[in-house]
Amino acid sequence: MGFLWEKITIAGTRKTKNLRALLDSGAARNYIRKTLDDDDKVDNLGYRAYLGKQHVLLPDERKIPSIRVTFDNLKIRDSTFWNVEFLVLDTLICEVILGANFLQEMGIILDLNEHKIEFKKRE
Numbered sequence: 001m002g003f004l005w006e007k008i009t010i011a012g013t014r015k016t017k018n019l020r021a022l023l024d025s026g027a028a029r030n031y032i033r034k035t036l037d038d039d040d041k042v043d044n045l046g047y048r049a050y051l052g053k054q055h056v057l058l059p060d061e062r063k064i065p066s067i068r069v070t071f072d073n074l075k076i077r078d079s080t081f082w083n084v085e086f087l088v089l090d091t092l093i094c095e096v097i098l099g100a101n102f103l104q105e106m107g108i109i110l111d112l113n114e115h116k117i118e119f120k121k122r123e
Contacts, residue, residue: 004110004117008096009075012045019095021076023117025110027099030085031056031066033092042088048072049083056087064089079119081106 004023009016010032019036032042051068058064066087074084084102103110107120 006076006098006117008098010045010096011072011075013048013072014046015044017045021096021098022094023103023108023110024097025100025103027097028101029087029099030102031092031097031099032086032088033095034088034090036095045071051085054087056089076108077119079106 006021006023007018008021009018017036017040034042036042047069049070051070054066054068055063056066066089068085068087070083070085072082074081081102086096098108102108109118109120
């Protein structure tokens, strides 16, 4: 097993940001850290939609608070995805985690043996 990282761009209503995302087939959802590596706040991007508060259940059974939001779009390589939902967390091991539901819905296939990602044609 390995880690697959990808450079992404998230566009909010006020600002666009280049970030590094972990593509994680073991995570069900998408997560973004409240304070980014450059000390900018994710709130400064501007949310397309605020979808409310939610608790996230961690593997050790702890529940931590988060908020659900969407941004204008998310770009990976030459593909653009609209209204992608994220849970904003105070702490996270990296800036962004893109989870299995998003990867599957968008037709992104992870090949951990070859350490690459493939975009399946969307119809």
